[in-house]
Amino acid sequence: MRRMLNSCMAIVNKKTPLYQIFPAPEIYSFVWGLSPDLRDDNIYKIILENRAPQLLEIPWARTGLIYPYTEGVPDSFKKDHHNYGEMIRKFLLDDALRDIKNNKAFLNLETFNMSSINRLTRLCKRKPLKGYFYEEKLLWLSALSSLVEKFDIKGTLTQRSSKKRDFQQEMIMIMEYMAKSYIR
Numbered sequence: 001m002r003r004m005l006n007s008c009m010a011i012v013n014k015k016t017p018l019y020q021i022f023p024a025p026e027i028y029s030f031v032w033g034l035s036p037d038l039r040d041d042n043i044y045k046i047i048l049e050n051r052a053p054q055l056l057e058i059p060w061a062r063t064g065l066i067y068p069y070t071e072g073v074p075d076s077f078k079k080d081h082h083n084y085g086e087m088i089r090k091f092l093l094d095d096a097l098r099d100i101k102n103n104k105a106f107l108n109l110e111t112f113n114m115s116s117i118n119r120l121t122r123l124c125k126r127k128p129l130k131g132y133f134y135e136e137k138l139l140w141l142s143a144l145s146s147l148v149e150k151f152d153i154k155g156t157l158t159q160r161s162s163k164k165r166d167f168q169q170e171m172i173m174i175m176e177y178m179a180k181s182y183i184r
Contacts, residue, residue, distance in 0.1 A: 007139035008084070010146060011092050011099070042068065085132030089125055093135060096142035097121050106145035109155045117141065 012018050031039060045068050048056050060067040064074025100106060100117060107114070117138070124135050147153070 007136060007143040008088065008092060010143035011096055011139060014095070014099075085128060085130070085135055088132055088135040088139060089128055092139060093121060093124065096139050099142045100138075100145050103145040103149055105149045105152065109148060109153070111155065112141065 009018055031043065034043075045056070048067075056067060059065055059075040059077075063070065064077065065072050097117070101114070106112075120134055121138060124138065128135075
């Protein structure tokens with residue numbers, strides 16, 4: 001779930017400090033410093049036993065069972081018990097769209113079709129589908145717009161046309177730049 005929540009968390013973080021333990025440099029360095037043989041899901045159990053054993057009583061999201069058990073009766077929670085789609089539509093979508101529309105650096109990339117983004121936003125609010133697939137993509141675009149601004153990312157295409165843009169080349173350039181920035 002961490003990857004699925006990153007775009008939501010980026011928007012929440014604009015209004016209130018929000019942290020995850022997993023990307024903390026100390027944790028990341030510790031885990032990657034271990035032998036690959038030791039980097040399995042058991043590391044969660046060991047860390048929790050030492051730091052917060054009460055958390056081991058919560059069923060694991062992957063299985064619905066108390067970790068590390070693989071057999072037994074899973075919890076009765078539905079996969080979508082969290083209601084992310086409704087929460088995104090109600091609390092985050094307007095801010096996300098505003099972030100995208102107001103971000104000149106992002107708009108200057110001319111990579112995304114803003115009328116399509118506006119249309120998708122209206123559709124998500126008016127007739128939401130079960131789940132939150134499209135809403136999550138809109139939040140991802142909002143988080144991406146923040147990165148474009150933060151890292152001063154510029155488009156690489158010299159010839160632009162409103163009918164034909166080299167979307168893949170733009171995305172590859174953005175991802176390569178982001179990867180280089182985080183690897184340092």
